[in-house]
Amino acid sequence: MRRRSLLTAAAASAFAAGCSSSPGSSDSRHGRLTYGIWDVAQLPAMRRAAREFERTRPGVRVDVQLTPNGTYWTKLRTACTSGTAPDVFWMNGPNFGLYADAGQLLPLETEGGEAVLRPADYPADLVSLYRWNGVQYGAPKDFDTVGLWFNKELFDRAKVDYPDAGWTWQDLITNAQRLTDRRRGVHGIGVPVWAQENYYDSIAQAGGWVISEDRKRSGYRDPRTLEGLRLWVDMIHRYRAAPTLQQITDTDATQLFQSGRIAMVQDASYNAATYYADPELRAKVDVAPLARGRRRATVIHGLGNVVYARTPRPALARDFVRFLSGRRASQIQGKYGTAIPAFHGTQRAWVEGMPEFDLQVFLDAVDYAVPYPTSGNTAAWAHKEQQLLARAWSGDESLDGATTALAKAMDQLLDQEGRAGS
Amino acid sequence: MSLDTEVPAPPPVRAPVPEAEDRELRKRERAFAHRDKWWGYAFIAPAGLGLAVFYLWPVVQTLYYSFTEWGAFGGTTWIGTANYDTLLHDAEFWQALGNTLLYTGLVLLGIPLAMVLAVLLNLKGMRGTGVYRTLYFLPVVTMPAAVAVVWRWLYSGDVGILNQALDAVGIDGTYWVSDPDTVRFAVAAVGVWMTVGYNMILLLAGLQGIPQDYYEAAALDGAGRVRQFFSVTMPLLSPTLFFTTVLSVIQSLQVFDLIYLILGANTSVGVTNPAYGEGQTVVMLFFQKSFFDNQRGYGAAIVSVLFVLIMALTALQFRLQKKWVHYA
Numbered sequence: 210m211r212r213r214s215l216l217t218a219a220a221a222s223a224f225a226a227g228c229s230s231s232p233g234s235s236d237s238r239h240g241r242l243t244y245g246i247w248d249v250a251q252l253p254a255m256r257r258a259a260r261e262f263e264r265t266r267p268g269v270r271v272d273v274q275l276t277p278n279g280t281y282w283t284k285l286r287t288a289c290t291s292g293t294a295p296d297v298f299w300m301n302g303p304n305f306g307l308y309a310d311a312g313q314l315l316p317l318e319t320e321g322g323e324a325v326l327r328p329a330d331y332p333a334d335l336v337s338l339y340r341w342n343g344v345q346y347g348a349p350k351d352f353d354t355v356g357l358w359f360n361k362e363l364f365d366r367a368k369v370d371y372p373d374a375g376w377t378w379q380d381l382i383t384n385a386q387r388l389t390d391r392r393r394g395v396h397g398i399g400v401p402v403w404a405q406e407n408y409y410d411s412i413a414q415a416g417g418w419v420i421s422e423d424r425k426r427s428g429y430r431d432p433r434t435l436e437g438l439r440l441w442v443d444m445i446h447r448y449r450a451a452p453t454l455q456q457i458t459d460t461d462a463t464q465l466f467q468s469g470r471i472a473m474v475q476d477a478s479y480n481a482a483t484y485y486a487d488p489e490l491r492a493k494v495d496v497a498p499l500a501r502g503r504r505r506a507t508v509i510h511g512l513g514n515v516v517y518a519r520t521p522r523p524a525l526a527r528d529f530v531r532f533l534s535g536r537r538a539s540q541i542q543g544k545y546g547t548a549i550p551a552f553h554g555t556q557r558a559w560v561e562g563m564p565e566f567d568l569q570v571f572l573d574a575v576d577y578a579v580p581y582p583t584s585g586n587t588a589a590w591a592h593k594e595q596q597l598l599a600r601a602w603s604g605d606e607s608l609d610g611a612t613t614a615l616a617k618a619m620d621q622l623l624d625q626e627g628r629a630g631s
Numbered sequence: 632m633s634l635d636t637e638v639p640a641p642p643p644v645r646a647p648v649p650e651a652e653d654r655e656l657r658k659r660e661r662a663f664a665h666r667d668k669w670w671g672y673a674f675i676a677p678a679g680l681g682l683a684v685f686y687l688w689p690v691v692q693t694l695y696y697s698f699t700e701w702g703a704f705g706g707t708t709w710i711g712t713a714n715y716d717t718l719l720h721d722a723e724f725w726q727a728l729g730n731t732l733l734y735t736g737l738v739l740l741g742i743p744l745a746m747v748l749a750v751l752l753n754l755k756g757m758r759g760t761g762v763y764r765t766l767y768f769l770p771v772v773t774m775p776a777a778v779a780v781v782w783r784w785l786y787s788g789d790v791g792i793l794n795q796a797l798d799a800v801g802i803d804g805t806y807w808v809s810d811p812d813t814v815r816f817a818v819a820a821v822g823v824w825m826t827v828g829y830n831m832i833l834l835l836a837g838l839q840g841i842p843q844d845y846y847e848a849a850a851l852d853g854a855g856r857v858r859q860f861f862s863v864t865m866p867l868l869s870p871t872l873f874f875t876t877v878l879s880v881i882q883s884l885q886v887f888d889l890i891y892l893i894l895g896a897n898t899s900v901g902v903t904n905p906a907y908g909e910g911q912t913v914v915m916l917f918f919q920k921s922f923f924d925n926q927r928g929y930g931a932a933i934v935s936v937l938f939v940l941i942m943a944l945t946a947l948q949f950r951l952q953k954k955w956v957h958y959a
Contacts, residue, residue: 279897283922286703286704289704290704290705307703307925311702311703311704313704394789401899401900401903402903403899453806454809454903454905455788455805455806455809455810455905456788456789456806457900458806458808458809458895458900458903458904458905458906459786459787459788459789459790459791459806459808459809460787460789460790461898461899461900463899586703586924586925588923588924588925589924589925589926592902592919592923592924595901595902595903596902596903596907596908598903599902599903599904599905599907600905600908602903602905603811603905605811605905
């Protein structure tokens with residue numbers, strides 16, 4: 210108890226110090242900044258953006274620090290605790306609540322002359338993803354939506370028309386069945402237990418929900434939510450148009466798709482560059498909008514740039530975030546093609562960079578996108594979610610049984626969050 | 632036939648001295664011993680300090696944290712035994728504990744196997760023992776991560792060499808490490824394969840430490856090979872067997888990386904392996920709770936239980952050894 214009060218006091222004073230020295234005070238806008246990222250594929254684009262920023266700011270140096278995804282969060286948590294985190298770093302939706310709630314991030318102004326970001330410049334769901342209790346802590350960096358990737362060769366062989374915006378769930382099911390060719394070991398569609406790419410989308414398409422708006426209740430009791438999940442379970446067990454979960458546990462669905470063993474897979478925009486990098490695959494695959502359920506929907510998620518609460522140069526760090534999430538750096542990002550920049554009107558370069566693919570699909574999807582479900586400790590229930598849904602996917606448990614257990618576990622974790630936060 | 636008897640008797644080691652002087656001498660000896668003792672401590676201090684700072688203190692801290700709710704960024708709140716209450720009713724923990732105990736039991740079966748191998752390699756006239764020793768020992772010096780990745784491929788349901796071999800003899804294989812029914816045995820088999828070499832080397836050393844005379848004596852008394860094994864080899868090897876058993880139990884209860892990687896938990900497959908629940912060990916659960924779910928107090932409670940369990944099982948083994956371990 211004593212320990213906690215000491216630590217929170219220390220954090221609070223550091224936080225207060227950070228705030229008081231923000232705009233207009235003696236805080237230096239010169240010196241060294243560190244920028245923490247986790248994706249090696251985006252390193253060149255981020256370095257380039259950092260160089261651009263340095264050019265406009267004599268006396269400023271930005272070090273881009275890459276930490277591989279596997280250890281990024283563990284390392285960042287430790288660094289935040291010990292006061293050594295990068296001044297500016299990448300954030301994602303599932304982790305945001307944890308950092309914002311613990312006061313590890315610096316608020317970012319959204320209006321007036323010192324505004325770091327203007328919400329109107331970005332898709333609304335991305336801005337709200339990085340807002341906590343009414344305060345903005347992150348500026349959208351990029352976004353990803355989900356599309357239906359398909360293998361044209363397998364479609365031609367089965368004489369099935371390529372998917373288009375008119376496809377419904379029924380079309381998805383019947384065509385997946387027609388594409389399934391057991392003799393050749395080909396399945397119509399790959400259905401891994403992926404949240405963003407599969408079941409969060411279908412849940413929204415069925416009109417269901419994952420977490421209540423106040424982030425206090427699980428949506429896994431709603432019959433519509435179950436309807437969204439049932440699509441995939443049935444695709445495996447009832448329609449037999451997808452490999453079993455055992456199969457895709459042994460060989461990843463992305464690999465099966467790349468090697469022509471499955472004809473379709475739902476995948477996010479950030480994998481476009483990976484598919485594009487392989488010349489053989491580039492000629493063979495393309496992407497279409499997700500099939501429509503009761504409504505058309507995809508989940509939208511994107512990374513944000515955030516400022517560490519205990520940075521010694523808060524004003525400079527905010528300037529850097531303003532630049533990173535602004536028009537110029539977004540254009541650089543788009544040109545490198547590794548992620549769709551979030552800033553309105555800067556996405557053309559990304560689409561045109563891979564002309565063989567119909568990437569406009571991902572941009573159009575923003576109009577009917579739903580926000581990515583998060584809470585204060587998303588990781589805890591998201592882990593349970595995957596683990597329990599996997600039992601339904603594999604057929605080891607009924608979908609009703611798995612979701613009942615999931616709803617109960619999730620509510621309990623959300624309840625714990627509520628108590629910890631108060 | 633002694634040639635000369637004139638060798639003077641050796642002088643007494645210490646001439647009789649007056650009592651006061653004797654006391655003085657003893658005091659000085661004690662002073663030396665005292666000083667030496669401090670030198671002893673000084674020499675082990677670096678290692679002892681490291682042990683205290685990096686092992687003992689964290690153990691104490693972990694025990695303390697197991698009674699707290701420990702946020703992602705360090706703030707702790709004392710919550711008494713709440714974590715342990717949760718633990719008692721956490722089906723996932725009990726399953727993980729069951730998995731770990733089963734794994735430990737199965738890996739212990741590797742000790743008789745190691746024993747057989749050691750005896751075979753110790754036979755006189757056996758050729759190529761060096762090659763075999765190397766072959767069996769190789770898995771021990773290979774990184775568990777590498778072992779796991781290779782075995783994951785061997786076990787693969789569609790392209791694995793194991794299923795191809797089974798197919799050749801008309802047996803339908805399964806998805807060994809993603810099938811809840813087979814995963815525990817599949818990982819235990821790898822566990823045995825990894826440890827058998829180490830145990831074999833230890834037992835081989837033990838075997839070679841048994842004097843040949845005993846066997847000769849036993850043979851003279853009419854004992855056959857089998858009788859020799861049970862009456863000479865076994866008792867004299869029992870201290871080594873005891874040592875390998877204690878070590879195997881401790882290591883198996885803490886198994887983590889091998890199973891974590893075989894299940895594919897480090898890849899995009901993650902926890903969606905349908906056999907994850909059946910494969911998960913106590914340390915894997917601790918890792919998940921502490922470093923991904925941000926429930927570090929609860930994670931501390933999980934490892935504290937494991938710590939106590941290991942201590943208890945080791946203490947029990949030391950108690951039971953009196954009944955079967957024979958120190959020559």
